Amino acid sequence: MENDTVLAMERAALDRWGKGDPGGYLEISAPDVTYFDPFVSRRLDGIDALKAWYEPIRGKIRIDSDEIVDPRVQVAGDTAILTMVFVSHGSEGAKRWNCTEVYRRLDGEWKIIHTHWSFHGDNTVVDQDLG
Amino acid sequence: MENDTVLAMERAALDRWGKGDPGGYLEISAPDVTYFDPFVSRRLDGIDALKAWYEPIRGKIRIDSDEIVDPRVQVAGDTAILTMVFVSHGSEGAKRWNCTEVYRRLDGEWKIIHTHWSFHGDNTVVDQDLG
Numbered sequence: 001m002e003n004d005t006v007l008a009m010e011r012a013a014l015d016r017w018g019k020g021d022p023g024g025y026l027e028i029s030a031p032d033v034t035y036f037d038p039f040v041s042r043r044l045d046g047i048d049a050l051k052a053w054y055e056p057i058r059g060k061i062r063i064d065s066d067e068i069v070d071p072r073v074q075v076a077g078d079t080a081i082l083t084m085v086f087v088s089h090g091s092e093g094a095k096r097w098n099c100t101e102v103y104r105r106l107d108g109e110w111k112i113i114h115t116h117w118s119f120h121g122d123n124t125v126v127d128q129d130l131g
Numbered sequence: 132m133e134n135d136t137v138l139a140m141e142r143a144a145l146d147r148w149g150k151g152d153p154g155g156y157l158e159i160s161a162p163d164v165t166y167f168d169p170f171v172s173r174r175l176d177g178i179d180a181l182k183a184w185y186e187p188i189r190g191k192i193r194i195d196s197d198e199i200v201d202p203r204v205q206v207a208g209d210t211a212i213l214t215m216v217f218v219s220h221g222s223e224g225a226k227r228w229n230c231t232e233v234y235r236r237l238d239g240e241w242k243i244i245h246t247h248w249s250f251h252g253d254n255t256v257v258d259q260d261l262g
Binding site: 032034036038039041042043045070072074076077078079081083084085098100102104113114116118119120121 | 163165167170172173174201203208209210212215216231244245247250251
C-alpha cells in the first residue's frame, strides 16, 4: 500500500512538473529535504533552497510524453525508497533519468526527505537508447 | 552516533575501492540492495547483480587522492541516508560525483539498501571545477 501511495504521489508531482509547475514537488517535500540533480552545483539542503532552485524554471518546462520505467519501492518502517528510470520527451528534448526519492512518513503523511535525479551515461541521449 | 558509523563505513569501503577492491561495498550491501550509477544501463536489483557488475572491474580502479565533500546523514528510525559529493583523482582521471547511500539497520548492523552514484553536469570534468 505504501508502494502505491508514494508512486501515485510521484506521478502527480511529475504531471504538474511536465506542465511547468514545480509546486507538486515543493508541496510534498519535507522542510529538511536534501536534493541532487545534474545541474545544481552542490547538494541543496532544505525546502527554501529547493524553492529558490525551482521557482526560476516555473513555466519553462514542457513534457509532451513521459514514462516511469520499472519503479520499485523499498519500504523500511516509515521510510520508503522509490527508485525508477524516467524517460521524457518535451521542451528539453529526449531525456533518460535515474531517480531516487526517499519518502518519510511523519504524522501519517508521506514527504520526500531526499531526491536524487541523474543522467544515465553522458548527457547526450539518442532516441534508440530510450526503448 | 549513527552519523559517524555510516560515514566511517562508507570511508572504509571507499578506501578499498580506491585500491581496486569492490569487496568493501559488497560486504556492506544488503541482499536486496538497489543500485544506480552512470554506466550501468538499468537499476541493479540485488546483491548478485551488484557483484556481477563490480567483479569485472576488480583491480582496475586506482584512486590516488580523494575527498568526501560536505557529507550529511539524515537518520529516520533505522534508516540513515548519507549524501555527499565525492571528488577523486586517479586511473579514471578527475571525477566529481554526487552520491546517495541509504543504510538500513537490521539486527543491529547497518547495511546499504540503496546506492545512487551520478555525475554533476556532463561527464567532462575539468580541474578548476573541482575546488
